[in-house]
Amino acid sequence: MITARTWDLSRRSLSLERPQIMGILNVTPDSFSDGGRFFPLEAAVERALELEREGADIIDIGGESTRPNAPAVTLQEELDRVLPVIEALRGRIAVPISIDTYKAGVARAACAAGAEIVNDVTGLMFDPEMAAVVAGADAGVVVMHTRGMPDTMQKETGYDDLIADVKDYLQRSIALATSAGLPVERIAIDPGLGFGKSVQGNLELIKRLEEFLPLGRPILMGPSRKSFIGAITGRDGVERVFGTAAAVAMSIVHGATIVRVHDVAAMRDVALVTRALM
Secondary structure, eight states: OOSOSEEEOSSOEEEOSSOEEEEEEEOSSOOTTTTTTTOSHHHHHHHHHHHHHHTOSEEEEESSOOSTTOOOOOHHHHHHHHHHHHHHHTTTOSSOEEEEOSOHHHHHHHHHHTOOEEEETTTTOSOTTHHHHHHHHTOEEEEEOOOSOTTTGGGOOOOSSHHHHHHHHHHHHHHHHHHTTOOGGGEEEEOOTTSSOOHHHHHHHHHTGGGGGGGOSOBEEOOTTOHHHHHHHOOOGGGGHHHHHHHHHHHHHTTOOEEEESOHHHHHHHHHHHHHHO
């Protein structure tokens, strides 16, 4: 069951007839998985081009790590990391650029520089200006569920009703966006794997993902290399590719139409075969 066939962005519409692959580009020195590898500008630009060649439909650029216990960075520091990359990629890649940020100032500058999507891990909740900025840019937006900031989010992972709580949060995020004037067709939702969730909570989100379909928006899932996969497999970082593949496949089976991943070529194959089997 797919409730949205397209996802409208500021300058194009993405078809969801096959799963869309969002490739991760961290331009931070401390990402949990690839911290520092793509921090210099030249390395970041080459990695973005490589992700596109591997089959990424979207490049998601982040300048602040949101891994558990990650320290916050200033607005200016985040801008200094992401803007040169976006500006250098403008005209060099055909796929849309997404900016992974919860700061309205970063989102505004990134959209002005060429980003077409704002991926906000706080669901527009933490910066009161974010909804208006996204609406003003007429950008696509991913609203994600979280609980607390990165330095506190894994301290409270218990819920009376996980699915109901996440669904209510996402409904409020959608309402914030539309109240600011953003068309609902611009909105995708993300239940927030790894953000304020236990291992069992993450598994429950994947297994019960169909319960988010009535919200009527495309569902993005981001299981790539996350700690719940390591807790199950005993593997670290880049060794979690096969565990990630299983989570990607099951997310698609249960309703995800966008997956955010590090290993683009491999997960594109997983996504295509999973959809064909469905």
